[in-house]
Amino acid sequence: MKLKDVLEKMNAPEEVFEFYSEQGRLSEKIEVVSDEDVEYLVSVFKCLANPIRLKLLLLLRKPHCVCVLSYLTKLDITLVSHHLARLKECGLVKVSSRARMRIYEADVNKIKYFIEVFSKLFKC
Secondary structure, three states, X not given: OEHHHHHHHOOOOHHHHHHHHHOOOOOOEOOOOOHHHHXXXXXXXXXXXXXXXXXXXXXXXXXXXXXXXXXXXXXXXXXXXXXXXXXXXXXXEXXXXXXOEEEEEEOHHHHHHHHHHXXXXXXX
């Protein structure tokens, strides 16, 4: 829908029309972001808002076991496991097993998808 149509349908005051007209934006197409896209972005941003999780995700550009991540971050292994579980919930990391170890790594495809959705919304 074009901005001009929106302004007409909402019976916008003349000064609102003038504002957009002066900017040459009356023919601009307006797209409302879907609730689904917003919820997805919010969930990922919430997950990454924690500095420990962001640090872990950056370390997981290459696969690592929990014990190495615990050592590198100087955090208790149970705390690291908790944050890794949250990253997995958000779909940002993959986990595999090898013997008794759990190996985590960033899910590059999911991270690229997140970046694509975010970029699309800002037309970057």
